[in-house]
Amino acid sequence: MKKASLAGMLALLGTGLLTLAVSPAHAEKRTLVLSAYPIAQPLFNKYVYAPFKEKCGCEIVVETGNNADRIAKLDARRDNPVVDLVLLSDFGMLEASRKGLIQPLDYSKLKNYSQIYPFARNPIGGNYAVGYTIYSVGLVYRTDKIKSLTSWKDLWRDDMKGRIALPDVSTTQGPLALQMADIAWGGKTENFSTGMQKILAIKNNVVTFSKNSAQLSSLFAQDEIWAAPVARFTWAQLMKTGMPLKWSIPTEGQAAGMNVMGIVNKSKNADLAYQLMDFWLSKEVQTALAMELVDSPVNTQVVLPKDKAEFNTYGGEHIASLKFVKPETLLKHRSAWLEQWNKGISK
Structure with missing residues (x-):
């Protein structure tokens, strides 16, 4: 009897320990790994990561870097991915998807999907x-x-000689400006050959082919340039130069860029990735980021006060003017553009 009783007690004790081991209260938190751009990470932590972690009861680890470096990392770890959710330019995501690094999305899992602009869907x-x-x-x-x-053709005027900056074609904004030059001068081919020809023709009129937005602020502040194509997210910084600057929406429209989210193929936390993606697209998060001038919103329900709207890509006139370079066009011609550019500039 004593032996049976002892065995029973041990069995019960073992069951209790097993129950304790798998109890949710003692379970390890799940970790979602995000691959993102390094810019504004403290603000993303404040308005996206921290509130989401509280909401999901999970942890978030962020890897940062540029498009090319992060795509290379995804490729190197394709059989056993570390990253779950990745943020890239639209053409960067297309490249990653063509390499088999991204899984197709089930948009029905995103309750905020219907609130975003049509051009941001798929x-x-x-x-x-x-x-x-x-x-x-x-x-x-x-x-x-x-x-x-x-x-855009006004940049070719005689009074602009020696007073303009243009983005280098190797930058994110380079192909966008190339497209607008092509549109303005009546280009008819998808490789923007007319735009390329026109820009190279005035290379001696250009103070610099800028590699980043910080250069533009310095050039305007030092009275070296009077005009330039400018990305809206740098407008607030340019205004701090104290120069009398004006933003113009040309008759041909504005070049436009888009950053996108995707879920990594074979992600171990795809369900959490969907949740963070949907949270990011919500009116509340999109509004907070726009108010801090971090990211212009794609959620159409966002309403901004005038002093914040001025520094975002926001409002009917702005949205209607946008001209996106097709991601497939950029990927197809990027190498040829760089070759033509480097050859043409060095002449």
């Missing part, structure tokens, strides 16, 4: 992505030096 085809922010590239000019700029 932006690269194949159901691989969803847009989470956009930006415009318009023309900015010194009002005390230039009467007006109403067309």
Whole structure:
């Protein structure tokens, strides 16, 4: 009897320990790994990561870097991925999807999907992505030096010689400006050959082919340039130069770029990735990021006050003016553009 009783007690004790081991209260938190751009991470932590962690009861680890480096990492770890959710440019995501690194999305799992602009829905085809922010590239000019700029073609005017900056074609904004030059000068081919020819023809009129937005702020502040194509997310910084600057939406429209989200193929936490994606697209999060001038919203329910709207790609006129470069066009011609550019600039 004593032996049986002892065995029973041990069995009960073992059952209790097993129950304790799998109790949710003692379970390890799940970790979602996000691959993102390094810019504004403290603000993303405040308005996206921290509130989401509280909501999901999980942890978030963030890897940062540029498009190319992060796609290379995804490729290197394709058989045993570390990253769950990745944020890339639209053309970067298309490249990743073509490499088999991204899984198709089930948009029915995103309750906020119906609230975003149509161009942000399935932006690269194949159901691989969803847009989470956009930006415009318009023309900015010194009002005390230039009467007006109403067309992209105005950058070719005689009074612009030695007073403009253009983005280098190797930058994210380079192909966007190339497209607008092509549109303005009546280009008819998808490789923007007319735009390329026109830009190279005025290379000696250009103060610099800028590699980043910080350069533009310095050039305007030091009175070296009077006009340049500018990305909307840098407008607030340019205004801090104290120069009399004006933003112009040219008659041909504004160049536009979009960043998108996708879920990594074989992700171990795809369910959490969907939840974070949907949270990011919500009116509340999109509004908070727009108010902090971090990202312009794609959620159509966002309402911004005038002082914040001015620095976002936001509002009917801005949205209607956007001209996106097709991601497949950029991927197809990127190498040829770089080759033509480097050869043409060095002549």
